[in-house]
Amino acid sequence: MNEQKEVCAFINCNIIDGRFESNMINEGVMLVENVDGIGKIKSLGNKMEVGIPKDCKVFDLKNKYVVPGLIDAHVHLFGDGNPFTEEGVKRTPDENLEFMKSSLGKYLLEENMKKNAMAALHAGVTTFRSVGDPLYYDIEVKNEMKNGGQIGPDMLCAGPMICITGGHGYKLVSEASDSPWEGRKKVREHVYKGTDLIKIASTGGVTDSRKIGEAGRVQMTYDEIAAVCDEAHRAGLLVASHCQSTRGLKEALRAGVDTIEHGASMDDEIIELFKHNPKSLRGYSALIPTFAPAIYTSEISTEYTKLDDVQFANGRIIRDEMTKGFKTAIDEGIKVGLGTDAAMPFVTHYNTWRELQLQVKYGGALNAQAIYFATKSNSEILGIDKEVGTLEPGKFADFVILDGNPLEDLNCFEKPLMVVKRGNIIDNTREYIIPEVEKFVK
Numbered sequence: 260m261n262e263q264k265e266v267c268a269f270i271n272c273n274i275i276d277g278r279f280e281s282n283m284i285n286e287g288v289m290l291v292e293n294v295d296g297i298g299k300i301k302s303l304g305n306k307m308e309v310g311i312p313k314d315c316k317v318f319d320l321k322n323k324y325v326v327p328g329l330i331d332a333h334v335h336l337f338g339d340g341n342p343f344t345e346e347g348v349k350r351t352p353d354e355n356l357e358f359m360k361s362s363l364g365k366y367l368l369e370e371n372m373k374k375n376a377m378a379a380l381h382a383g384v385t386t387f388r389s390v391g392d393p394l395y396y397d398i399e400v401k402n403e404m405k406n407g408g409q410i411g412p413d414m415l416c417a418g419p420m421i422c423i424t425g426g427h428g429y430k431l432v433s434e435a436s437d438s439p440w441e442g443r444k445k446v447r448e449h450v451y452k453g454t455d456l457i458k459i460a461s462t463g464g465v466t467d468s469r470k471i472g473e474a475g476r477v478q479m480t481y482d483e484i485a486a487v488c489d490e491a492h493r494a495g496l497l498v499a500s501h502c503q504s505t506r507g508l509k510e511a512l513r514a515g516v517d518t519i520e521h522g523a524s525m526d527d528e529i530i531e532l533f534k535h536n537p538k539s540l541r542g543y544s545a546l547i548p549t550f551a552p553a554i555y556t557s558e559i560s561t562e563y564t565k566l567d568d569v570q571f572a573n574g575r576i577i578r579d580e581m582t583k584g585f586k587t588a589i590d591e592g593i594k595v596g597l598g599t600d601a602a603m604p605f606v607t608h609y610n611t612w613r614e615l616q617l618q619v620k621y622g623g624a625l626n627a628q629a630i631y632f633a634t635k636s637n638s639e640i641l642g643i644d645k646e647v648g649t650l651e652p653g654k655f656a657d658f659v660i661l662d663g664n665p666l667e668d669l670n671c672f673e674k675p676l677m678v679v680k681r682g683n684i685i686d687n688t689r690e691y692i693i694p695e696v697e698k699f700v701k
């Protein structure tokens with residue numbers, strides 16, 4: 260069979276290649292070569308450096324801005340960001356689980372998950388990592404979309420989280436393990452099911468806390484975390500840990516987790532472990548902060564979030580702790596990425612760009628830093644930096660075209676002019692916007 264080859268030229272644009280240390284390319288040209296529907300960057304530079312081949316399709320971008328596709332390192336596909344409902348909150352975990360396992364429940368959930376994945380892509384998120392979804396449905400959705408020939412975002416899927424009995428996400432998005440060997444068995448099941456990473460809940464969380472201070476309570480023991488990390492690393496998988504207290508961070512890092520999700524204040528030992536972590540897969544660990552859920556659950560009235568007073572109070576503790584941890588990480592040069600926790604109330608899959616804004620507003624990051632965390636840094640943390648994360652020859656043509664310069668104003672991410680995934684242009688749509696949510700997060 261003959262290969263189908265086609266070259267497209269994106270001309271007359273300002274290119275932010277995402278390498279951070281490089282300057283913006285003005286009057287830029289980017290050539291994308293599509294082979295059998297998969298586009299890679301062939302070359303890029305200013306118009307004096309890159310010639311436009313004959314017979315190629317030309318897109319005149321009229322002086323607009325091109326940035327690498329966003330990467331969201333922390334989402335859950337099961338929810339779309341709509342606030343919790345009164346009925347939903349009343350259902351027991353067992354009732355929920357039973358429904359999700361039923362054929363109707365499975366169908367509805369998986370359709371919703373596909374919709375959420377596409378909502379992310381249309382908003383310029385070309386890659387994300389699902390870090391805790393029920394019953395391996397995230398893997399099924401990923402495979403169905405791929406096998407159906409649908410152009411979707413790249414998904415790295417963790418399957419269900421591993422927690423202790425009664426721990427964070429228990430029976431909803433997490434499966435229980437209560438000893439090092441049970442943990443190893445869970446990891447082996449995950450590897451068998453084809454997960455791309457392992458996600459654990461080593462401490463408690465806000466949404467299922469019942470006492471003040473419980474959100475960051477250490478749940479998995481050091482031995483349990485270390486066993487999971489060892490088993491996952493033997494299979495070459497990274498371990499991400501939901502972790503919301505200083506003690507939790509210390510235990511998880513000592514035991515070898517590769518990413519701390521959310522975070523909390525850090526002491527010297529924690530800072531050192533992030534930078535040099537002998538038990539991690541790659542010798543260092545990274546922080547994936549998620550400002551959106553912390554800010555929204557602590558600043559939107561419980562009338563709308565449906566959190567109870569204890570959860571609301573815990574939300575504020577976690578928000579302050581996470582913010583401190585983020586600032587320390589930036590000051591100390593710890594590897595930092597970006598995640599949203601999409602699926603939490605008011606955190607949608609299409610508002611990933613707002614997390615960049617929150618890192619700036621609450622965490623003191625610069626626009627350029629936030630863009631870097633969401634692109635190059637995330638690609639390195641997730642281990643996909645050879646394929647995506649920056650615009651360089653040989654990498655996949657995953658990028659977003661914006662009306663304005665995001666280094667000056669991140670708001671231009673709200674309505675991308677064009678999203679390109681693997682060289683394919685994703686049609687523009689606003690159909691995923693949830694007006695109920697927008698009222699609160701603007």
Ligand SMILES: [Zn+2]
Nearest residue numbers: 333335390600
């Ligand atoms: Zn999460």
